[in-house]
Amino acid sequence: MNARVIAIDVNAQRLQRAREFGADALIDPAKVDALEALRELTHGIGVDCTLETSGASSARIAAVRASKIWGVCCFVGEGGDVTISVSPDTIRRQMTTIASWTFSTVGQADCAKFIAERGIDVDRIYTDRWSLDQAAEAYRLFDQGVGGKGVF
Numbered sequence: 001m002n003a004r005v006i007a008i009d010v011n012a013q014r015l016q017r018a019r020e021f022g023a024d025a026l027i028d029p030a031k032v033d034a035l036e037a038l039r040e041l042t043h044g045i046g047v048d049c050t051l052e053t054s055g056a057s058s059a060r061i062a063a064v065r066a067s068k069i070w071g072v073c074c075f076v077g078e079g080g081d082v083t084i085s086v087s088p089d090t091i092r093r094q095m096t097t098i099a100s101w102t103f104s105t106v107g108q109a110d111c112a113k114f115i116a117e118r119g120i121d122v123d124r125i126y127t128d129r130w131s132l133d134q135a136a137e138a139y140r141l142f143d144q145g146v147g148g149k150g151v152f
Contacts, residue, residue, distance in 0.1 A: 006041060008034050008059070017148055021124070029062070038066045046071055055079035064089050064097065075099040125149045 007018030008027045015026045027037045038047060046068030052060050055077030064084055067073045073095060075082075084090060090097065103111060115122055127148035130138040138150055 006038065006047065008038075008062075011145055013146060014148070017127075029058070034062050035065055042068070048072070050074065051076065053077045057081050057083075064095070067093070067095050069093045070095070072096045072098065076101070126151050 004025075005018075005023045006025045006027065007015060007023040008029060009015050009018065010028060010030045012028070015023075015028060019026060025041055027034050047066050048068060049072045050063035050067050051074050052063035053076050057080045059077070060075060060080060060082035061084065063073050063075070064082065071093070075097070076099065089095070114120075125148050128138070128141065128150040130150060130152050132152055135152070138152065141147060142150065
């Protein structure tokens with residue numbers, strides 16, 4: 001879709017998966033200052049859209065501050081807090097902040113249609129499959145933040 005995607009994660013395995021899915025740049029915030037790296041990659045402008053999926057407080061504020069003027073920040077990660085300085089972080093930058101917990105049935109249908117029309121191989125996002133009797137092991141891995149998505 002002609003988007004330049006910059007993936008940020010502290011997990012090397014997930015960063016590699018992001019590269020496999022087409023991310024143009026990878027940032028590990030445990031190794032570098034993510035905001036500085038984003039500023040460098042965008043020539044100081046910031047990014048059009050951020051999607052924060054971890055729920056980590058540090059990631060949330062970084063998502064807000066990485067957005068460019070008139071940018072959009074979306075929160076979907078569960079948990080965590082974010083403290084912003086409303087005027088400089090959002091108002092003076094004309095920034096839009098949105099959040100989503102789930103899709104409506106219309107949104108789900110649109111997403112399914114998008115995937116089907118483009119032949120996107122969604123099975124690639126799943127790195128693990130478990131039977132219900134393996135639930136304890138599956139959740140232990142989920143809690144470690146390793147791998148991709150899993151399915152029972």
